[in-house]
Amino acid sequence: MADSRLALPLMDSIRRWQGIAAPNAAARHGLKDFEGLIAALEKLRGELVFEDEPASFEAALAACKEPEA
């Protein structure tokens, strides 16, 4: 079980920002997911537009209802 190349910088970032140390080997191992997550976010760059905001979700829930629901 090898560490991701991202493991050390991510662990350092978590320690600096939150004061939390990696609790176990599984935690280090789990950081390998970040390579895939960052790659996925790269593919989505450009989709966020200037007016997007979190409150748009509640508005969309109401807008997407069935007419009779």
Added chain:
Amino acid sequence: MSPDALAELSMTEAADAFARGDVTAASLLDATLHRLERHGGKVNAVVRLDRDEARVAAAAADQARKAGARPGKLAGVPMMHKDMYYRAGKVSTCGSRIRRDFVPAVTATVLQRLDAAGAIDCGTLNMAEFAQNPTGHNAHFGDAMNPWNAAHCTGGSSSGSGAIVGARIVTAALGSDTGGSIRLPAAMCGVTGLKPTQTRVPRTGVMPLSFSADNVGPLCRTARDAARFLDVTAGACPGDPTSSKEPVAASEAGLDGDIRGLRVAVCQSWFFDDIDASVLKGFEAAMAVLKGLGAAVEVVKPGSLFAVATYTGIVSRVEGATIHQQWMRERAGDYAAHLSARIYGGNAIPATAYLEALSRRGPLLRRFCDEALGRFDIVATPTLRDRVPTRAETDIDADPDNWDRFMDLSRNTRPFNYLGLPTVSIPAGFDDGGLPLGLQLAARPFAEARLLKVADAFQRETDWHRRTPF
């Protein structure tokens, strides 16, 4: 009726039998306690049994009915709930060592509503620690065990709720669903599980995990049970400003079995990647049932799912990591290894990525509804792409290399938490190893009545939900 015969009743059948005077609340409770004594050890579902309080409540229900009081919609029905629904003065462990002695000062709105409807609360149920795994592993209370095969996962995080309803000990139990935690144990234990629309059922007095994606809902025997449970528990609550003010439709009243003309979208991207052959066979058989009932089934390939799947994990991981920060600093060793490992990584996601995920949620919901529900009434997928795994092959505490199998379990359920759509999992057969298969159905926001009408129609034509493990 014998205890085993009473145990065959669904939640609504038991409530209706009580209302007619065919059974007493005391006899329903006796049946539950008898089944618990006989089969409880096979599933390890119970954290706390409130036998004496339940007997007092059942006697009061019987006395009230004799006196001519009109019974509530759930009167006389024994239930137990995931141990994260707070009841003032009672310990709520949240499946953890950290909260082993936590006594809340408030009672959850949803428990108050169930009490008002006459349900008999018999105690609390095992769950994944802090509701954070899809398998049902619990290092502190022992794993809940699948009633169909104890070596296999119950699903999580509402593991005890799935196991105890599957074992026919109670007819209904509260679960919670942030990434599949109602639907996964429902599918793996062969019961019906409803995740309502985001904001539909208030979360006051409920342990938080991810405030943007947490949902309250039932695991029960049938779609009719889920409809009545929702009718009792849904609706705005002043204590939860995020709860929706949308009027609550009477879901149960619309269950007539008629789905002629229904348009079903099978989302073939994402949900079917690398699917197990026996899972696919069961899904195709379920679609044939819907077609036989007069539904039209077509394949769609929503392009929005890649973004939905990417963002959904970000939201729940960041929010979960944030609320656990102080315990992770001070008491990391009190979490199971797999849980502290999951929480830990959420701290590394930048705030901009988190806000991007939240900001894209509304536009992606609109896009998914256009792509998958524009010409269709219902989306159908398998609840899991894989067979029900064993507890050993998904145990990260024993072997971190099980991480991928563990994380992949909720692949088909997580997107609907991000989208906020109402979603139900219903029993849809068994794999060739004898473990249950789940059919997942989703509808537009607040269309639980339509969703449950389809699930009910399916259950009128099949008997998978009537099969019992012992």
